[in-house]
Amino acid sequence: MSHTPTGVRRTQKLRTRQSLLDAALVLLEHQSLSSLGLREVTRAAGVTPTAFYRHFEDTAALGVALVEETLGSLHGLIAAVLAETGDSEERLDRSVRVIASHVGAQPAHFRFIAREQHGGVGPVRVAIAAQLRRFAEEVALALREEPASAGWSTEDLLMLGGLYVDHMVITASALLEAGPAGEREVVRVARRRLRLVSIGREHWLDEG
Amino acid sequence: MSHTPTGVRRTQKLRTRQSLLDAALVLLEHQSLSSLGLREVTRAAGVTPTAFYRHFEDTAALGVALVEETLGSLHGLIAAVLAETGDSEERLDRSVRVIASHVGAQPAHFRFIAREQHGGVGPVRVAIAAQLRRFAEEVALALREEPASAGWSTEDLLMLGGLYVDHMVITASALLEAGPAGEREVVRVARRRLRLVSIGREHWLDEG
DNA sequence: GCGGTCAGTGAACACTCGTACTCCGAACGG
DNA sequence: CCGTTCGGAGTACGAGTGTTCACTGACCGC
Structure with missing residues (x-):
């Protein structure tokens, strides 16, 4: 009897759940998940602490949900970008x-x-690693x-797919540190790095 | 009157300072700095909470000290490795x-x-970034x-120096996640990645 | 050796935290 | 329409937190 997933009730529940996720994300801008308090989140979301347990067991579980929200919707995107036509330089850009x-x-x-990839909360690290591995596989498949x-x-x-994914993460992190002001410079260097990898790829089979 | 930096007193002070650093490092194995409590550290170090303030203003300051302890002693090492003779493959290994x-x-x-490079404590992030930039410059100088x-x-x-340093960090992090059991595999992939970059480097000037 | 310096102590402050209860009331299925 | 389900509120508890203050006693330069 899991009941219908539709209905006013379910909608409202998802609403609160989302406001918890949103509130957490705002708070996580200046701290990491392991220091994020359950009460802190509920306070920012406008609900009581006890309501939190209706949605997540832990703040760790909330973190895992955030991982899926962030990376889950990105699958296929890189593959799609790589699948577009154009020469090497264009696709790199x-x-x-x-x-x-x-x-x-x-x-x-x-x-x-970026913060939780190597952060202090195990389950979240695992969730991120799993998603990134999927990305690497998708890229590898597209490259083939x-x-x-x-x-x-x-x-x-x-x-090679893992190399690209790791650089994607590094670039994203660098963009965040640099802010909008330093974006151009970060993009410049990232492009150069990718070009170098791309050149290495072209000559990979020349030796060994 | 800053007195002489030598003497029994100074020695003992450095002793406790070091035990604070050591205790913190042990605790940080399973959590991140932003969730590390001042009392927690002093308890593990065997001193009272107030004694902490004689050495560090914050746990953030302690983090910065840990950064310097870890990376400060590594300068020159990579450059030395790169300066040794041998062909490309040997030096890569x-x-x-x-x-x-x-x-x-x-x-x-x-x-x-690895954990604090993108962690929630600003000053520590800055300290790590500064050290890594120095490494990148040293590598660039050696490569020249x-x-x-x-x-x-x-x-x-x-x-290119930054690329090598970033991969050094990624490899270190991968080694930690894999543990001693998966070390061989991580080393294998890391070597392949470096070889690819190395090949790209050889042909960098061929085009544009 | 004498007085000042200062690393470390111990008690107390005012918090915040996670969690366990009981309870309410609106949406639910039959 | 009626009994049930369940998302959320409210209260309370014990534990742990960072920081302050006055204090102690060993080492210091003179």
């Missing part, structure tokens, strides 16, 4: 631009990911379709 | 091995750095001496 625009649009979400990947082993494609 | 051995020897220190860097601009050398 496009990738960096997509990252920059997403980070600029929802800085708090990405700050949270390209002519430039002829002769590449699956393992090497995954290595 | 050596670099990865040095990282792995250091991480294996003092895991807590490196875990702290090599024949393979002929024709490289200072900016690109710095870009």
